[in-house]
Amino acid sequence: MCGIAGAIAPPDRLDEEALRQLGTRMGAAIAHRGPDDAGTWTDAAAGLVLAHRRLAIVDLSPEGHQPMMSDDGRWVIAFNGEIYNHHTLRGELAARGQAFRGHSDTEVLLAAIAHWGVEAALARSNGMLALAAWDRHARTLWLARDRVGKKPLYYGWTGDGTFLFGSELAALRACPSLRTDVDPDALALLLRLDYIPAPHCILKGVRKLPAGALVRIDATRTDARSVPDVHRWWNAHARHEAAIDAGFEGDEDAALDALDTVLRDAVALRMEADVPLGAFLSGGTDSSLVTALMQAQATRPVRSFSIGFDNAVHDESAHAAAVARHLRTDHTELRADGRAALDLVPGIARIYDEPFADSSQLPTALLCRLARQHVTVALSGDGGDELFFGYGRYVRALRNDARLERLPRRLLSRLAGDPGERARLGGVAALRAELSTRNLQDVARHRISRWRRPEHVVRGAHPVVTAYDDPAALLRNGTQADQLMAMDFACYLPEDILTKVDRASMAVALEARAPLLDWRVVELAWSLPLSLKYRNGTLKYLPKKLLSRYLPEALVYRGKSGFGAPVGDWLRGPLREWAEALLDERRLREEGHFDPAPVRAMWSDFLGGQRKWHTHLWSVLMFQAWKDAWR
Template sequence: MCGIYGTTIAYSEDQVKQKLEITSFRGPDETGWEIYKNEGSKITFGHNRLSIIDLDPRSNQPMNYNSDIHIVFNGEIYNFKALKNQLKNKGYSFKTESDTEVICASYLEYGMDCANHFNGMFAFVIYDANKNILYGAKDRLGQKPFYYYLNGNQFEFASQISSIKLFNNNLSISEKSIQEYLTWNSIPSPNSIFNEVKKLEDGHWFIYNLANSDFKTHQYWDIDCSNNTIYKKSYKEATEELEELLTDAVKTRLVADVPVGIFLSGGVDSSLIAALAAKNNSEKIKTFSVKFNEEGFDESSYAKKVANHLNTDHYIIECDYNEGIDLIQNFCSYYDEPFADSSAIPSMLLAKHTKKKVTVALSGDGGDESFLGYRRYNWVKSKQTTYQIPYFIRNVLSSLLQNIPYKNNRFKNLSGFLKLKNIEEAYLKSITSPDVSWLERTYETDKVAELKYLFHNKKNIYERISDFDIKTYLSWDINTKVDRASMAYSLEARSPLLDYRVVEFAESLPSDFKFNGHNQKRILKDILYSHVPKQYFDRPKSGFSMPLGIWFRNELKDYVQSELSLDNLKSIPGIKPLEVQKLIKQHMNNDYSHHTMIWKLLILRQWLSKNASGLSIQ
């Protein structure tokens, strides 16, 4: 797990050093760079290394393989040992014990198709001196970030956008991306906060021809929307096969030359990962959870109960208010694009203190999307009958609700939902911004390419929203949150439930294997209950959140009112400052919770104040 950088732009050595230094927290163990010249081309590769596999300096990057192949790589290839043996049988030799060399040899053997052979989380770029091209790829589910700037023969890439921004005078802030952020809480791929910088999309590779500046991308993996791979065996057989898959996914992610631990929230997904890790590890596993003092936000007692049952070495990290405030006020130093998932703060606290004991931590991310675990899937089930009512009747009801005097937004939101055409549109509205009264104009969500996973008729509504969440919420939000939070403290986070084999298997399962009645994540739970008592989980699902709504009314009240003063609000494009102030007042009076909107605007205001100087918004 590291930070990568590369460019064809003629920056000075000192400038390259500074570009690497700005994200040195991603890889504090070694910083290196090399310059390659060929046929009039000049390419600089840079790398910040967090040493995980083969700690020897021989595995530092940029790495050269067979003199003509040069690479910078961020991530892990979990099946690298099996690939290495296959490649040895084909005549390839290796000088290190790292997975980086295996990527290079795989590229030479399989060409552009090499990414299909990797099971892992990765973003890498290879400079092939013979072909005078750059070839790069990103993992199937987008766990590792990859930004790039392309302007003719000027090509620049990095793990984080701040490295590209530094010394680049050709950037402008995207007004469209700000609108997307205000809608989705993050900026959807392939866009970034800058018009001129893009993200390489999940499951894609690219080629950049250094001779003629031709750039092309190709999608090598995607979710199967055709519904042609339906599992035909029994539920019992599916449970056994899934446990075998998950066990292998966990075991391969426990391989490291540094200490490994588990993020344990006490929920189904992390408890299952901890149980399989404890069962398949000869040493006592270290587990970590976060504790909040505010009622309704503390899950640490559940995590402790699971840890005791599994006999792990458990650490409870108490969320210190002052520590949390410091992270809030410096949030944009690590999340260098606007990003509004407030659970990033407890994620950072968890990573910060976990790093004191281990360098790698396994997480339970990915279970809700693949196995239908979010509460909103149950909401969809409960609302389907509403959208079977003829539209003209719902439209009349909506108009009646609009005329009812009310103190808050509940009736207004309900009225808006009744006017929507179908359950798909309702779902889309529920996960974006149900109340858009404070926006200057409504962002058109139908412009998002990923809607094709939601609006088709080859799967039922639950499978379609699962696919849509994998391609949007998981990619844009969860993976961004986990990568930045963990790398802020040089901690590698690995997610067994995001093993593409597990995702593909979940895709093939009948919906009732995953969501039966009101029993969500049914198959995962049944595997878990063979390791941990069922009664430990007889409680409502809880998200990984922090008490922002309470803090905004109390400890952070002055901060909110100062940062989101009328003058400061006027500097934020795309909003109605007076309407925002009205909603903030509602929140402070405890009439209605607008903590999501407040957090979103605090982060955007912070980002603009630190980054917008001298840049136009277009």
């Protein structure tokens, strides 16, 4: 796991030394992602520099140093991630006469690109990645991101025409000519979703490469007026439709065995490391299943980690401890209170790099910090909810959509009207909002939105289409449940869940791996009927059935409380003074991003006892904290 960065400057603008200095600055800005080694490589004639920061996981020797050049001298790569099937690829390449100096997966990926080309090498790879591959002969730069979006990649242009890219926005900001104007449309997305989905970015002129995407940059044409085409080398939408068309051939027992086999192998592949390894264990179905499969294949107790809160609503630590005892893992638990959050908050905007407002960012950051004291790699259960119907809001959305289908929906949507932000408070306002929906996408968007009308509070913002609005994001086949999971897989999973874990883990140089997001597990899940995901009120039916092979049913079948934080309590308590300073009316007015009136009114209502406004306020606070961090 590492960090990558680089630039292509206009001809004759920067000499080799200036390019190297720029690359060094960009790499230093993301040194936390790779504290073990640093490297830069330049092609001065093309105006290119590649930078790399290394967190050594596989092959700790200097043979894993990056940027790395291919044997024939044509390709140079800066790579962030892990190729889990690199042993298989190494065997194929060796059979074609390829010799290897070390045993790193980077060297294998580079050789694969040299033999088969970028897209074919990616298609053969099973892993998580963001990469920059420079073709010295064609003078083209290839940027790519893994299938599901585990690893991030930003890119954009400066005012003088320099093309920049990096694992985090911080790398781009290390270039002094980058404009730092806030994009109000992206800010409105933050208020609506708690995150800013790709391709959008909080800074104008900067983009995020979507999951499964590839872009080719011609070094002779790098200005923003010639925006390169983004190509999906792995199209989740098309693969999902194909999996549904193919279906799963077999009964429930066959599906259970298939899931056991592929997930066991996915876990085993992710257990390879030349450094200490462990698991995040919340006690929920997904993390318990991953930990169980790890322990079943380990020769010693697996290191497991959980976090508990002084607020019982968010505390699952006792259940995690019970699972750990049954599996006989070497378990460590961290207790967190408002003071721990208060200590973390001043640095939270730096950790997340771009404004990010999922409040579970706080326990995630604390958990990663705890785990890093003992291990360098941790496996997680991310992805199970989006693949196996794991959210209660799916059930509620389908129920409400079915009820509304029996009513004159178009007429109701005109008469009911959307009460705006008050729809979050329940009662008549929530009913009016639900009646105003026209289709399943409307229902889903209402379920996941914080601010219903963020463009009314963000100055200069306009509504932006996402997977929750775009009819093209809907599958041509499958059930309504498939549509809900597909929308989340396209947007919520990569841009919230995986972003949260990537930034929190890499801030402390911890590699997080997600076996449930192995593409083979993903496509198997897509092929399964809904009855194997949701049955008789049981969410994630098949994963729970599989977990019952490793845990007693009392530890498997229990309610889901999620992985959150008592932010409302904290904002009224230890974080109140911090929040008041960020929401100061004069400051809001002078900075000009928000209309102060609705923000201040919401803060006043919240302090007066309105319990739900903390979710709205947290997104504003995270943006304000981000502004302070980068001021």
